[in-house]
Amino acid sequence: MPFQYQYPHPAVTTDVAVFALRDQQLQLLLIRRAREPYKDRWALPGGFLEIDEDLDSCAKRELAEETGVADLYMEQLYTFGCPDRDPRERVISVTYYALVSADKLSLSPGSDAAEAAWFPLQRLPELAFDHAEIIRLARERLAAKTHYSTIAFQLMPETFTLSELQSVYEILRNEKLDKRNFRKWALALNRLEEIGDKRRNGNHRPAKIYRLTAPDRVDIIR
Amino acid sequence: MPFQYQYPHPAVTTDVAVFALRDQQLQLLLIRRAREPYKDRWALPGGFLEIDEDLDSCAKRELAEETGVADLYMEQLYTFGCPDRDPRERVISVTYYALVSADKLSLSPGSDAAEAAWFPLQRLPELAFDHAEIIRLARERLAAKTHYSTIAFQLMPETFTLSELQSVYEILRNEKLDKRNFRKWALALNRLEEIGDKRRNGNHRPAKIYRLTAPDRVDIIR
DNA sequence: AAGATATAGTGTATTTTTAACACTTAGTAA
DNA sequence: TTACTAAGTGTTAAAAATACACTATATCTT
Numbered sequence A, B: 001m002p003f004q005y006q007y008p009h010p011a012v013t014t015d016v017a018v019f020a021l022r023d024q025q026l027q028l029l030l031i032r033r034a035r036e037p038y039k040d041r042w043a044l045p046g047g048f049l050e051i052d053e054d055l056d057s058c059a060k061r062e063l064a065e066e067t068g069v070a071d072l073y074m075e076q077l078y079t080f081g082c083p084d085r086d087p088r089e090r091v092i093s094v095t096y097y098a099l100v101s102a103d104k105l106s107l108s109p110g111s112d113a114a115e116a117a118w119f120p121l122q123r124l125p126e127l128a129f130d131h132a133e134i135i136r137l138a139r140e141r142l143a144a145k146t147h148y149s150t151i152a153f154q155l156m157p158e159t160f161t162l163s164e165l166q167s168v169y170e171i172l173r174n175e176k177l178d179k180r181n182f183r184k185w186a187l188a189l190n191r192l193e194e195i196g197d198k199r200r201n202g203n204h205r206p207a208k209i210y211r212l213t214a215p216d217r218v219d220i221i222r
Numbered sequence C: 001a002a003g004a005t006a007t008a009g010t011g012t013a014t015t016t017t018t019a020a021c022a023c024t025t026a027g028t029a030a
Numbered sequence D: 001t002t003a004c005t006a007a008g009t010g011t012t013a014a015a016a017a018t019a020c021a022c023t024a025t026a027t028c029t030t
Helices: A055-067 A131-145 A151-155 A162-173 A179-188 B055-067 B131-145 B151-155 B162-173 B179-188
Strands: A003-005 A011-022 A025-033 A046-048 A073-080 A091-099 A113-120 A192-199 A207-212 B003-005 B011-022 B025-033 B046-048 B073-080 B091-099 B113-120 B192-199 B207-212
Touching: A011 A055, A011 A131, A011 A151, A025 A055, A025 A162, A046 A055, A055 A073, A055 A091, A073 A131, A073 B073, A091 A131, A091 A151, A091 B091, A131 A151, A131 A162, A151 A162, A162 A179, A162 A207, B011 B055, B011 B131, B011 B151, B025 B055, B025 B162, B046 B055, B055 B073, B055 B091, B073 B131, B091 B131, B091 B151, B131 B151, B131 B162, B151 B162, B162 B179, B162 B207
Parallel strands: A011 A091, B011 B091
Antiparallel strands: A003 B003, A011 A025, A011 A046, A025 A113, A073 A091, A192 A207, B011 B025, B011 B046, B025 B113, B073 B091, B192 B207
16 A cells, blocks of 8 residues: 555546447447456546546547547536545546547447447446436437537538538427528538538438538537 | 554645635625734634544534635645645645635634625735735636636526626626627526526616526536 | 706617528438 | 438528617715
8 A cells, every 4th residue: 555645535436427329319429347346336437547648538548448549529517526436435527528520430349348339328327336327418408509619510420512511400409490590590500511522321312421620629609 | 643654644724715805896704813923913703624534524614613714616726735835844735715705604703713794805904824826816717717617697686687797797707798799698698597587787878687507507508 | 946967767770699490411221 | 203201491480689869766966
Protein backbone atom coordinates (compact mmCIF):
# COMPACT_ATOMS: atom_id res chain seq x y z
CA MET A 1 0.00 0.00 0.00
CA PRO A 2 2.49 2.61 -1.12
CA PHE A 3 0.16 5.58 -1.56
CA GLN A 4 -0.47 7.44 1.65
CA TYR A 5 -2.33 10.62 2.46
CA GLN A 6 -2.97 12.68 5.53
CA TYR A 7 -6.70 12.70 4.83
CA PRO A 8 -8.87 10.07 3.17
CA HIS A 9 -9.16 10.44 -0.60
CA PRO A 10 -11.95 9.15 -2.78
CA ALA A 11 -11.21 7.25 -5.94
CA VAL A 12 -12.07 9.05 -9.17
CA THR A 13 -13.39 7.33 -12.26
CA THR A 14 -14.79 8.40 -15.58
CA ASP A 15 -17.72 6.71 -17.27
CA VAL A 16 -18.95 7.31 -20.78
CA ALA A 17 -22.35 6.81 -22.33
CA VAL A 18 -21.60 6.25 -26.01
CA PHE A 19 -24.50 6.55 -28.43
CA ALA A 20 -24.63 5.40 -32.01
CA LEU A 21 -27.25 4.66 -34.59
CA ARG A 22 -27.44 1.05 -35.61
CA ASP A 23 -30.32 -0.62 -37.39
CA GLN A 24 -32.30 2.61 -37.35
CA GLN A 25 -32.22 2.65 -33.58
CA LEU A 26 -30.36 4.66 -31.00
CA GLN A 27 -28.01 2.23 -29.32
CA LEU A 28 -25.71 2.42 -26.34
CA LEU A 29 -22.31 0.84 -25.87
CA LEU A 30 -21.93 -1.31 -22.76
CA ILE A 31 -19.28 -3.63 -21.42
CA ARG A 32 -19.73 -6.70 -19.34
CA ARG A 33 -17.79 -6.37 -16.12
CA ALA A 34 -14.98 -8.88 -15.74
CA ARG A 35 -14.54 -8.35 -11.98
CA GLU A 36 -16.36 -7.75 -8.75
CA PRO A 37 -18.33 -5.81 -7.80
CA TYR A 38 -21.19 -6.42 -10.20
CA LYS A 39 -19.13 -9.09 -11.94
CA ASP A 40 -20.78 -10.12 -15.25
CA ARG A 41 -23.22 -7.23 -15.11
CA TRP A 42 -23.36 -4.76 -17.96
CA ALA A 43 -21.95 -1.30 -17.28
CA LEU A 44 -20.80 1.87 -18.96
CA PRO A 45 -17.24 1.76 -20.22
CA GLY A 46 -14.99 3.65 -17.83
CA GLY A 47 -12.48 3.25 -15.08
CA PHE A 48 -10.09 4.80 -12.64
CA LEU A 49 -8.33 8.04 -13.33
CA GLU A 50 -4.59 7.82 -13.57
CA ILE A 51 -2.82 10.31 -11.40
CA ASP A 52 -1.28 12.42 -14.14
CA GLU A 53 -3.99 12.19 -16.76
CA ASP A 54 -6.69 14.64 -17.76
CA LEU A 55 -10.30 13.71 -17.08
CA ASP A 56 -11.13 13.78 -20.77
CA SER A 57 -8.12 11.64 -21.62
CA CYS A 58 -9.09 9.13 -19.01
CA ALA A 59 -12.57 8.79 -20.47
CA LYS A 60 -11.16 8.30 -23.97
CA ARG A 61 -8.46 5.90 -22.84
CA GLU A 62 -10.79 3.67 -20.88
CA LEU A 63 -13.23 3.64 -23.73
CA ALA A 64 -10.55 2.65 -26.21
CA GLU A 65 -9.13 -0.01 -23.91
CA GLU A 66 -12.44 -1.59 -23.16
CA THR A 67 -14.21 -1.32 -26.47
CA GLY A 68 -11.80 -0.22 -29.17
CA VAL A 69 -14.00 2.75 -29.97
CA ALA A 70 -11.83 5.81 -30.46
CA ASP A 71 -12.93 8.48 -32.89
CA LEU A 72 -15.92 10.20 -31.38
CA TYR A 73 -17.51 13.38 -30.12
CA MET A 74 -17.53 13.68 -26.34
CA GLU A 75 -18.83 16.13 -23.74
CA GLN A 76 -18.79 16.13 -19.99
CA LEU A 77 -22.20 15.28 -18.57
CA TYR A 78 -22.28 15.39 -14.76
CA THR A 79 -20.28 14.27 -11.77
CA PHE A 80 -21.82 11.67 -9.51
CA GLY A 81 -20.50 11.30 -6.01
CA CYS A 82 -23.10 9.83 -3.72
CA PRO A 83 -21.09 8.18 -0.90
CA ASP A 84 -22.42 4.64 -1.34
CA ARG A 85 -22.50 4.32 -5.10
CA ASP A 86 -19.62 1.82 -5.09
CA PRO A 87 -19.38 -0.88 -2.41
CA ARG A 88 -15.57 -1.02 -2.50
CA GLU A 89 -14.69 2.52 -1.56
CA ARG A 90 -15.82 6.08 -2.05
CA VAL A 91 -15.89 6.73 -5.79
CA ILE A 92 -16.50 9.99 -7.59
CA SER A 93 -17.47 9.43 -11.18
CA VAL A 94 -17.05 12.15 -13.76
CA THR A 95 -19.39 11.11 -16.53
CA TYR A 96 -19.40 11.90 -20.22
CA TYR A 97 -21.68 11.26 -23.10
CA ALA A 98 -20.40 10.65 -26.57
CA LEU A 99 -21.70 10.18 -30.08
CA VAL A 100 -20.10 8.10 -32.76
CA SER A 101 -21.12 7.71 -36.35
CA ALA A 102 -21.90 4.22 -37.48
CA ASP A 103 -19.20 4.28 -40.14
CA LYS A 104 -16.45 4.96 -37.61
CA LEU A 105 -17.01 2.21 -35.17
CA SER A 106 -15.24 -1.07 -34.94
CA LEU A 107 -15.70 -2.88 -31.66
CA SER A 108 -12.77 -4.75 -30.22
CA PRO A 109 -13.32 -5.48 -26.56
CA GLY A 110 -10.09 -5.17 -24.58
CA SER A 111 -8.69 -6.97 -21.62
CA ASP A 112 -10.40 -4.98 -18.90
CA ALA A 113 -13.83 -6.02 -20.02
CA ALA A 114 -14.96 -9.50 -20.81
CA GLU A 115 -17.20 -8.28 -23.58
CA ALA A 116 -18.50 -5.13 -25.21
CA ALA A 117 -21.79 -4.80 -27.05
CA TRP A 118 -24.40 -2.41 -28.34
CA PHE A 119 -27.89 -2.30 -26.89
CA PRO A 120 -30.97 -0.51 -28.15
CA LEU A 121 -31.93 2.06 -25.54
CA GLN A 122 -35.35 0.52 -25.22
CA ARG A 123 -33.88 -2.81 -24.19
CA LEU A 124 -31.05 -2.21 -21.82
CA PRO A 125 -30.00 -5.01 -19.52
CA GLU A 126 -29.77 -4.59 -15.77
CA LEU A 127 -26.90 -2.26 -15.10
CA ALA A 128 -24.11 -2.02 -12.54
CA PHE A 129 -23.81 0.81 -10.01
CA ASP A 130 -25.95 3.87 -10.73
CA HIS A 131 -25.32 3.61 -14.44
CA ALA A 132 -29.01 3.49 -15.33
CA GLU A 133 -29.34 6.98 -13.85
CA ILE A 134 -26.32 8.23 -15.79
CA ILE A 135 -27.78 6.91 -19.01
CA ARG A 136 -31.13 8.51 -18.30
CA LEU A 137 -29.48 11.87 -17.81
CA ALA A 138 -27.33 11.49 -20.92
CA ARG A 139 -30.34 10.60 -23.03
CA GLU A 140 -32.23 13.60 -21.75
CA ARG A 141 -29.33 15.96 -22.45
CA LEU A 142 -28.92 14.56 -25.94
CA ALA A 143 -32.60 15.05 -26.79
CA ALA A 144 -32.52 18.60 -25.41
CA LYS A 145 -29.42 19.47 -27.40
CA THR A 146 -31.01 18.51 -30.71
CA HIS A 147 -33.11 21.63 -30.26
CA TYR A 148 -30.33 24.17 -29.97
CA SER A 149 -27.16 22.64 -31.38
CA THR A 150 -25.92 20.61 -34.30
CA ILE A 151 -24.85 17.78 -32.02
CA ALA A 152 -27.06 15.23 -33.77
CA PHE A 153 -24.87 15.47 -36.86
CA GLN A 154 -22.19 13.66 -34.90
CA LEU A 155 -24.25 10.51 -35.31
CA MET A 156 -24.20 10.77 -39.11
CA PRO A 157 -21.81 8.94 -41.38
CA GLU A 158 -19.59 10.99 -43.65
CA THR A 159 -22.25 11.25 -46.31
CA PHE A 160 -25.97 10.98 -45.94
CA THR A 161 -29.29 11.99 -47.43
CA LEU A 162 -31.73 14.47 -45.97
CA SER A 163 -34.17 11.69 -45.26
CA GLU A 164 -31.53 9.86 -43.28
CA LEU A 165 -30.79 13.01 -41.32
CA GLN A 166 -34.45 13.54 -40.63
CA SER A 167 -34.80 10.01 -39.42
CA VAL A 168 -32.00 10.60 -36.90
CA TYR A 169 -33.76 13.66 -35.54
CA GLU A 170 -37.00 11.77 -35.29
CA ILE A 171 -35.34 9.02 -33.33
CA LEU A 172 -33.58 11.41 -30.96
CA ARG A 173 -36.64 13.53 -30.31
CA ASN A 174 -38.97 10.61 -30.42
CA GLU A 175 -41.48 12.34 -32.66
CA LYS A 176 -42.38 12.51 -36.33
CA LEU A 177 -41.22 15.64 -38.16
CA ASP A 178 -42.64 17.34 -41.22
CA LYS A 179 -40.51 16.62 -44.26
CA ARG A 180 -40.63 20.01 -45.92
CA ASN A 181 -40.15 21.98 -42.74
CA PHE A 182 -37.29 19.78 -41.67
CA ARG A 183 -35.46 20.18 -44.98
CA LYS A 184 -35.91 23.93 -44.91
CA TRP A 185 -34.51 24.03 -41.40
CA ALA A 186 -31.60 21.71 -42.09
CA LEU A 187 -30.47 23.55 -45.20
CA ALA A 188 -30.78 26.92 -43.46
CA LEU A 189 -28.14 25.79 -40.96
CA ASN A 190 -25.58 26.28 -43.68
CA ARG A 191 -23.65 23.24 -42.63
CA LEU A 192 -24.69 20.90 -45.43
CA GLU A 193 -22.87 20.58 -48.69
CA GLU A 194 -24.26 18.79 -51.68
CA ILE A 195 -21.85 16.22 -52.97
CA GLY A 196 -23.46 16.00 -56.40
CA ASP A 197 -23.78 12.28 -56.18
CA LYS A 198 -26.99 10.41 -55.59
CA ARG A 199 -27.86 7.37 -53.58
CA ARG A 200 -29.88 4.58 -55.17
CA ASN A 201 -31.60 2.66 -52.46
CA GLY A 202 -34.70 0.77 -53.52
CA ASN A 203 -37.27 1.00 -56.25
CA HIS A 204 -37.71 4.72 -56.16
CA ARG A 205 -36.14 8.03 -56.98
CA PRO A 206 -32.54 8.28 -55.72
CA ALA A 207 -31.65 10.89 -53.08
CA LYS A 208 -29.07 13.64 -53.18
CA ILE A 209 -26.10 13.01 -50.95
CA TYR A 210 -24.82 15.61 -48.52
CA ARG A 211 -21.72 16.05 -46.45
CA LEU A 212 -21.34 18.10 -43.27
CA THR A 213 -19.05 21.08 -43.59
CA ALA A 214 -16.56 21.26 -40.69
CA PRO A 215 -17.67 17.82 -39.55
CA ASP A 216 -16.15 17.98 -36.08
CA ARG A 217 -17.69 21.31 -35.17
CA VAL A 218 -20.86 21.44 -33.10
CA ASP A 219 -22.66 24.77 -33.33
CA ILE A 220 -25.02 26.31 -30.86
CA ILE A 221 -27.91 27.53 -32.99
CA ARG A 222 -30.95 29.73 -32.82
CA MET B 1 -0.20 9.29 7.27
CA PRO B 2 -2.94 6.86 8.13
CA PHE B 3 -4.80 6.71 4.81
CA GLN B 4 -3.30 4.27 2.36
CA TYR B 5 -4.33 3.07 -1.03
CA GLN B 6 -3.05 0.57 -3.54
CA TYR B 7 -3.19 3.15 -6.31
CA PRO B 8 -2.69 6.90 -6.12
CA HIS B 9 -5.86 8.88 -5.46
CA PRO B 10 -6.49 12.47 -6.35
CA ALA B 11 -7.94 14.86 -3.83
CA VAL B 12 -11.48 16.04 -4.56
CA THR B 13 -12.73 19.51 -3.78
CA THR B 14 -15.84 21.50 -4.50
CA ASP B 15 -15.81 25.16 -5.42
CA VAL B 16 -18.81 27.43 -5.70
CA ALA B 17 -19.34 30.61 -7.66
CA VAL B 18 -22.00 32.48 -5.71
CA PHE B 19 -23.73 35.34 -7.45
CA ALA B 20 -25.88 38.03 -5.89
CA LEU B 21 -27.17 41.42 -6.81
CA ARG B 22 -25.78 44.23 -4.71
CA ASP B 23 -25.83 47.91 -5.57
CA GLN B 24 -27.49 47.17 -8.89
CA GLN B 25 -24.55 45.06 -9.95
CA LEU B 26 -23.94 41.36 -10.31
CA GLN B 27 -21.44 40.48 -7.63
CA LEU B 28 -19.46 37.39 -6.78
CA LEU B 29 -18.55 36.03 -3.38
CA LEU B 30 -14.85 35.40 -2.82
CA ILE B 31 -12.71 34.45 0.13
CA ARG B 32 -9.17 35.43 0.83
CA ARG B 33 -7.05 32.33 1.25
CA ALA B 34 -5.57 31.94 4.71
CA ARG B 35 -2.94 29.36 3.68
CA GLU B 36 -0.54 28.36 0.99
CA PRO B 37 -0.73 27.87 -1.89
CA TYR B 38 -1.92 31.23 -3.16
CA LYS B 39 -1.94 32.52 0.42
CA ASP B 40 -3.74 35.89 0.63
CA ARG B 41 -5.09 35.56 -2.88
CA TRP B 42 -8.82 35.72 -3.50
CA ALA B 43 -10.53 32.46 -4.43
CA LEU B 44 -13.90 30.79 -4.75
CA PRO B 45 -15.24 29.39 -1.51
CA GLY B 46 -14.74 25.64 -1.43
CA GLY B 47 -12.63 22.89 -0.02
CA PHE B 48 -11.90 19.21 0.32
CA LEU B 49 -14.61 16.62 0.17
CA GLU B 50 -15.09 14.63 3.33
CA ILE B 51 -15.08 10.94 2.75
CA ASP B 52 -18.69 10.25 3.62
CA GLU B 53 -20.31 13.41 2.36
CA ASP B 54 -22.25 14.12 -0.81
CA LEU B 55 -20.74 16.47 -3.36
CA ASP B 56 -23.62 18.91 -2.98
CA SER B 57 -23.36 18.82 0.79
CA CYS B 58 -19.67 19.49 0.62
CA ALA B 59 -20.22 22.57 -1.51
CA LYS B 60 -22.85 23.89 0.86
CA ARG B 61 -20.85 23.08 3.95
CA GLU B 62 -17.67 24.75 2.75
CA LEU B 63 -19.62 27.76 1.67
CA ALA B 64 -21.30 28.08 5.05
CA GLU B 65 -18.06 27.55 6.93
CA GLU B 66 -16.12 30.07 4.94
CA THR B 67 -18.70 32.75 4.36
CA GLY B 68 -21.78 32.12 6.47
CA VAL B 69 -23.94 32.10 3.36
CA ALA B 70 -26.41 29.26 3.56
CA ASP B 71 -29.80 29.62 1.96
CA LEU B 72 -29.29 29.60 -1.78
CA TYR B 73 -30.02 28.01 -5.11
CA MET B 74 -27.19 25.80 -6.39
CA GLU B 75 -26.45 23.75 -9.50
CA GLN B 76 -23.49 21.69 -10.56
CA LEU B 77 -21.45 23.48 -13.21
CA TYR B 78 -18.50 21.43 -14.43
CA THR B 79 -15.69 19.26 -13.11
CA PHE B 80 -12.16 20.52 -13.59
CA GLY B 81 -9.34 18.06 -13.36
CA CYS B 82 -6.33 19.25 -15.26
CA PRO B 83 -3.34 17.51 -13.62
CA ASP B 84 -1.41 20.64 -12.64
CA ARG B 85 -4.18 22.90 -11.43
CA ASP B 86 -3.00 22.66 -7.82
CA PRO B 87 0.71 22.68 -6.94
CA ARG B 88 0.26 20.51 -3.83
CA GLU B 89 -1.22 17.41 -5.30
CA ARG B 90 -3.62 16.22 -7.95
CA VAL B 91 -6.95 17.89 -7.28
CA ILE B 92 -10.27 17.29 -9.02
CA SER B 93 -12.66 20.13 -8.45
CA VAL B 94 -16.38 19.66 -8.84
CA THR B 95 -17.68 23.17 -9.32
CA TYR B 96 -21.07 24.69 -8.68
CA TYR B 97 -22.67 27.99 -9.30
CA ALA B 98 -25.23 29.45 -6.96
CA LEU B 99 -27.56 32.40 -6.70
CA VAL B 100 -28.63 34.10 -3.53
CA SER B 101 -31.10 36.89 -3.07
CA ALA B 102 -29.80 40.01 -1.45
CA ASP B 103 -32.26 39.78 1.42
CA LYS B 104 -31.00 36.37 2.47
CA LEU B 105 -27.35 37.03 2.78
CA SER B 106 -25.43 37.76 5.89
CA LEU B 107 -21.68 37.36 5.53
CA SER B 108 -19.76 35.95 8.45
CA PRO B 109 -16.36 34.72 7.35
CA GLY B 110 -15.37 31.54 9.14
CA SER B 111 -12.12 30.18 10.36
CA ASP B 112 -10.95 28.57 7.14
CA ALA B 113 -10.81 31.84 5.32
CA ALA B 114 -9.24 35.02 6.55
CA GLU B 115 -11.88 37.12 4.91
CA ALA B 116 -14.93 36.91 2.67
CA ALA B 117 -16.18 39.69 0.42
CA TRP B 118 -18.33 40.53 -2.56
CA PHE B 119 -16.82 41.79 -5.80
CA PRO B 120 -18.53 43.26 -8.83
CA LEU B 121 -17.91 40.91 -11.73
CA GLN B 122 -16.32 43.72 -13.69
CA ARG B 123 -13.68 44.24 -11.04
CA LEU B 124 -12.50 40.89 -9.83
CA PRO B 125 -9.13 40.70 -8.14
CA GLU B 126 -6.44 38.29 -9.29
CA LEU B 127 -7.64 34.83 -8.46
CA ALA B 128 -6.09 31.63 -7.12
CA PHE B 129 -5.80 28.43 -9.15
CA ASP B 130 -7.97 28.28 -12.28
CA HIS B 131 -10.83 30.05 -10.57
CA ALA B 132 -11.03 32.80 -13.17
CA GLU B 133 -11.90 30.14 -15.74
CA ILE B 134 -14.54 28.64 -13.47
CA ILE B 135 -16.13 32.03 -12.98
CA ARG B 136 -16.13 32.71 -16.70
CA LEU B 137 -17.96 29.46 -17.34
CA ALA B 138 -20.45 30.07 -14.54
CA ARG B 139 -21.21 33.57 -15.82
CA GLU B 140 -21.78 32.21 -19.31
CA ARG B 141 -24.10 29.47 -18.08
CA LEU B 142 -26.05 31.93 -15.99
CA ALA B 143 -26.59 34.30 -18.91
CA ALA B 144 -27.64 31.43 -21.16
CA LYS B 145 -30.11 30.12 -18.60
CA THR B 146 -31.96 33.42 -18.38
CA HIS B 147 -33.22 32.61 -21.86
CA TYR B 148 -34.86 29.30 -21.10
CA SER B 149 -35.43 29.04 -17.37
CA THR B 150 -36.66 31.07 -14.45
CA ILE B 151 -33.28 30.86 -12.74
CA ALA B 152 -32.87 34.64 -12.58
CA PHE B 153 -35.73 34.84 -10.08
CA GLN B 154 -33.41 33.24 -7.56
CA LEU B 155 -31.59 36.55 -7.37
CA MET B 156 -34.74 38.43 -6.35
CA PRO B 157 -35.74 39.28 -2.80
CA GLU B 158 -39.03 37.96 -1.50
CA THR B 159 -40.97 40.84 -2.96
CA PHE B 160 -40.06 43.05 -5.86
CA THR B 161 -41.44 45.25 -8.60
CA LEU B 162 -41.50 44.48 -12.29
CA SER B 163 -38.96 47.23 -12.92
CA GLU B 164 -36.61 45.62 -10.42
CA LEU B 165 -37.07 42.27 -12.14
CA GLN B 166 -36.39 43.80 -15.52
CA SER B 167 -33.27 45.42 -14.22
CA VAL B 168 -31.97 42.02 -13.08
CA TYR B 169 -32.55 40.57 -16.52
CA GLU B 170 -30.80 43.49 -18.14
CA ILE B 171 -27.80 43.05 -15.91
CA LEU B 172 -27.59 39.30 -16.49
CA ARG B 173 -27.99 39.54 -20.24
CA ASN B 174 -26.04 42.72 -20.48
CA GLU B 175 -28.56 44.42 -22.75
CA LYS B 176 -31.43 46.85 -22.49
CA LEU B 177 -34.90 45.30 -22.73
CA ASP B 178 -38.18 46.82 -23.86
CA LYS B 179 -40.39 47.59 -20.88
CA ARG B 180 -43.73 46.59 -22.33
CA ASN B 181 -42.47 43.43 -23.94
CA PHE B 182 -40.64 42.40 -20.81
CA ARG B 183 -43.71 42.85 -18.63
CA LYS B 184 -45.86 40.89 -21.03
CA TRP B 185 -43.31 38.08 -21.00
CA ALA B 186 -42.80 38.06 -17.25
CA LEU B 187 -46.51 37.97 -16.44
CA ALA B 188 -47.12 35.25 -19.00
CA LEU B 189 -44.78 32.97 -17.04
CA ASN B 190 -47.53 32.60 -14.48
CA ARG B 191 -45.09 32.67 -11.62
CA LEU B 192 -45.81 36.17 -10.35
CA GLU B 193 -48.40 37.03 -7.80
CA GLU B 194 -49.50 40.56 -7.03
CA ILE B 195 -49.27 41.32 -3.37
CA GLY B 196 -51.63 44.25 -3.55
CA ASP B 197 -49.19 46.52 -1.84
CA LYS B 198 -47.21 49.22 -3.55
CA ARG B 199 -43.69 50.42 -3.16
CA ARG B 200 -43.01 54.12 -2.72
CA ASN B 201 -39.53 54.84 -3.82
CA GLY B 202 -38.86 58.40 -4.92
CA ASN B 203 -40.84 61.31 -6.27
CA HIS B 204 -42.91 59.32 -8.69
CA ARG B 205 -45.73 56.87 -9.00
CA PRO B 206 -45.32 53.86 -6.71
CA ALA B 207 -44.93 50.37 -8.20
CA LYS B 208 -47.00 47.26 -7.61
CA ILE B 209 -45.21 44.64 -5.59
CA TYR B 210 -45.04 41.03 -6.69
CA ARG B 211 -44.02 37.79 -5.08
CA LEU B 212 -42.78 34.64 -6.81
CA THR B 213 -45.10 31.66 -6.52
CA ALA B 214 -43.20 28.51 -5.53
CA PRO B 215 -40.11 30.59 -4.85
CA ASP B 216 -37.65 27.69 -4.77
CA ARG B 217 -38.76 26.17 -8.05
CA VAL B 218 -36.83 26.88 -11.23
CA ASP B 219 -38.79 26.13 -14.38
CA ILE B 220 -37.48 25.31 -17.80
CA ILE B 221 -39.50 27.45 -20.14
CA ARG B 222 -40.32 27.66 -23.80
C1' DA C 1 -51.76 74.66 -4.33
C1' DA C 2 -49.62 74.66 -8.69
C1' DG C 3 -46.17 73.04 -11.37
C1' DA C 4 -41.94 70.20 -12.18
C1' DT C 5 -40.12 65.77 -12.08
C1' DA C 6 -39.55 60.88 -12.31
C1' DT C 7 -40.77 56.24 -12.70
C1' DA C 8 -45.07 53.10 -13.26
C1' DG C 9 -48.04 51.39 -16.26
C1' DT C 10 -50.42 50.30 -20.64
C1' DG C 11 -51.88 48.51 -26.35
C1' DT C 12 -51.31 48.06 -31.14
C1' DA C 13 -49.21 47.32 -35.55
C1' DT C 14 -45.39 45.04 -37.99
C1' DT C 15 -42.18 41.62 -38.73
C1' DT C 16 -40.41 37.20 -38.11
C1' DT C 17 -40.83 32.52 -37.08
C1' DT C 18 -43.14 28.36 -36.91
C1' DA C 19 -46.50 25.05 -38.40
C1' DA C 20 -49.70 22.87 -41.45
C1' DC C 21 -50.45 20.86 -45.61
C1' DA C 22 -50.36 17.68 -51.04
C1' DC C 23 -48.69 16.91 -55.29
C1' DT C 24 -44.96 15.95 -58.86
C1' DT C 25 -40.51 13.50 -59.90
C1' DA C 26 -37.40 9.82 -60.88
C1' DG C 27 -36.02 5.83 -60.21
C1' DT C 28 -36.95 0.12 -59.63
C1' DA C 29 -39.73 -4.00 -60.26
C1' DA C 30 -43.20 -6.74 -62.21
C1' DT D 1 -46.15 0.02 -69.73
C1' DT D 2 -47.71 0.10 -65.48
C1' DA D 3 -47.44 -0.10 -60.50
C1' DC D 4 -44.79 1.16 -56.73
C1' DT D 5 -41.96 3.89 -53.57
C1' DA D 6 -39.38 7.34 -51.51
C1' DA D 7 -37.36 12.04 -53.13
C1' DG D 8 -38.22 16.50 -53.76
C1' DT D 9 -40.68 20.95 -53.72
C1' DG D 10 -43.99 26.21 -52.02
C1' DT D 11 -47.58 28.46 -50.09
C1' DT D 12 -50.68 29.89 -46.60
C1' DA D 13 -52.07 30.53 -41.85
C1' DA D 14 -51.04 31.00 -37.10
C1' DA D 15 -48.17 32.31 -33.47
C1' DA D 16 -44.46 34.67 -31.47
C1' DA D 17 -41.33 38.38 -31.21
C1' DT D 18 -40.40 43.04 -31.85
C1' DA D 19 -40.87 48.04 -32.27
C1' DC D 20 -42.78 51.89 -30.55
C1' DA D 21 -45.11 56.60 -27.25
C1' DC D 22 -48.15 58.32 -24.30
C1' DT D 23 -50.86 58.64 -19.73
C1' DA D 24 -50.94 57.89 -14.57
C1' DT D 25 -49.58 58.78 -9.93
C1' DA D 26 -46.78 59.70 -6.64
C1' DT D 27 -43.07 63.20 -4.46
C1' DC D 28 -40.71 67.52 -4.24
C1' DT D 29 -40.20 72.43 -4.96
C1' DT D 30 -41.61 76.99 -4.81
